Amino acid sequence: MSGVKTDDQEEHSEPRHHPGPTRHAKIMRGVVTPIFGLLAVACIVFGILNSTIWKPSPSINAKATVQDTRYLLVDPGVLDLVDNAVTVSVDGGDEARATADQTEQGNQQDAVDTDVDTACIAIGSAKDAAGWLSGESYVRITGLETWEQLSTSDKETHGTASQSENQVSFADSDMWTKTACGNGTAELSLEDATSSEVALVDFGTSVPDATITMHWIRQDIPNFAMPWYFAGGLLAVLAVLSASLFAMEPLGRRKRGSELPEEPVKRKPQPEEVGIGEAFAGSLSKLRPTRSKHEPGRPRRRHARSHQEDGQDTPTVVDPSSRNMVAERARTAESGTANDETTSVITPDELTAYFARLAQEVGTEDAPAGGDAALAVVTDDATEVADTTADGAPEGASTELVVVEGEEAHNVAEEEPGDETSTKEPKQ
């Protein structure tokens, strides 16, 4: 069926060697490609979403609420956990503010400026903070639980309280590198927090509900979009490949299969470079029926079988396929099968010229009989042949290569394009 279809296709198609969409190609192009395409689009959509509305927020606001405490200690390493620039803000709640108001009312003008600042944040070293907190209970801010939540410790108390008579107020201590105070609330910004620094918060009195918020701007936001784009790109490439290369793959196999039984042919046409596909196509019409016979078998076996068959046709080591090809071309030329004609490289005119040359060469070839030093060389590697022939100096190359029969060598030579042959002719 497929063979017939292919032929039909070829009738309508351009002089390309493509036989038309096979079932495999249909599946690849009709099913696999759309799947890859859809996945690619989905990936890119996810990528765009991740780089826009789902983009991780660079602004981190982590919060913690602490009950019944006067002091909060932000542990070393927490201030610079996300970035060196950090803003710490605390809110002692109404309790802290009420105290402040009362102080304000009670002391009238005297203490308005000093005592109103009930909540203070100070930055210092861990040992200084520990010294200040000696004998006091406090809650530690130990890190980030989530991006929105600060983790806290239980209430702790260490050491004994200071008995000094010369105590200074929290905000006035020499130990702090930076302080910020306010009425019930305070906010302090650090540009370059270090891991050894701690923040100590004093609400002035034990407050039932204290809130601490730390704000960072993340510098290194994880790029979740890029993997999506990458996957999308890969899938897009896969989609394109499955629509083109992968869809053609079985064809390629077929070509190889058709060629392998006639290995020497493969070697010979290769020098023509452009001729690979064309040579396949040329032999396709003949080989297809054979293939359909051996369809259940693997291509290589088919090759082997056909190789044997071909070998019987031509008892010598001579590459039979070349002859077949030539013969076939001749046949097709005679029969005037337009389709095969168009797909083959050699036009009837060329073929005629070829035969003329062949006749001529056969005549001349008889002289070097052994053909040893001549261009009659075929090696296992077709490319080497290609090289020697393309060089137009076969004599030099022949010394290294395995010499095959003279006749065969002719074939190699003859298969070459007209130009090459013409350059060779004068030499001979």
Place this chain on the structure above:
Amino acid sequence: MTRRPLSILVAGLLAAGMAVSFGACEGTVPQVSAPTSDGSPTPDLSEAQEETIRTDLLKTIEDCNSQKDPTGLEQAMTGPELQIRTSELLVAQKTGKLDAKTAIPTDISQTVIPTDSGWPRSVFTITETTEDQQSKRLLVFTQGDARENYKLWGLTRLFQGVSMPKFTVPQIGSAMGHEEDAGLVMTPKEAVARYADVLQNGDQSQYAGDFDGDYFREELAKLSATVQEGMERNKGTQSQTFSPVEGQMQIMRTADGGDLVVAQIDSVWTRTAGEGRESQPASDAEKALFDGKATSTMKATYVNVIALYVPSEKSGLKVTAVGAERQVVKVEAV
């Protein structure tokens, strides 16, 4: 064909799951790395903090100086320097002129910041010379408690041309020493006690050989000899006793393993005039502080702050006094 709706459903669920799981992803939460502060102690203060503290204190002191009023001095001073400056200001009130030695330059040549985590803490700062080319001052600031602030505890004028021991740079910080530090030619406490003995007994002291000669000791000996001469003419007597003050000692480890010790040594100078004469104050400062009726015996109490470099045992050096301050704080007729 029947699988198709199911496939669509599964695909839909998968897509939704992906959307949810990938949609709100914010990356992993950073963890606090374990503190490694135990390995290398950090300085208790930055240089900037030291400067702020010193500037604030000197401003307070300057205010007191300009008003010649020691009332606010307690805000900025403690220990022997509080006694000394109070006395100087009282003398200035009387004489109308503040002694030039009270000047404290604001520029510093070096500061030594401790790394100790406990209290009390002390910071040693060496100033530049004063505007009138007086010698450099060694300032000792102390913080008695975590809830207290630094105050100027001691001030000594460094001797001209004295070579000071080297200290670790303030960015690294120095360790504070202790009264009983071992590995030195003598412990700081011993050094102070023996130096007091040398001051009291001069070359007759059994410890005189333990100390290099210094300006303060020589001047004191000269003064004592002069007074002695006068006293002998009047058949009077004079005696001076030097006694270290317990607990008033600040010690900083030097880079070469020695200790720089700054300690208070109180001295009482008793002069008894002979032949029924009155014993008079021996200096302008004593005169300013003395307000009573002179008797045959006059007792002047001095506060001395001395800075001793106690080298390490291996150095082969002697203990050297590098700076001192001396001020009469009380003069009374007995």
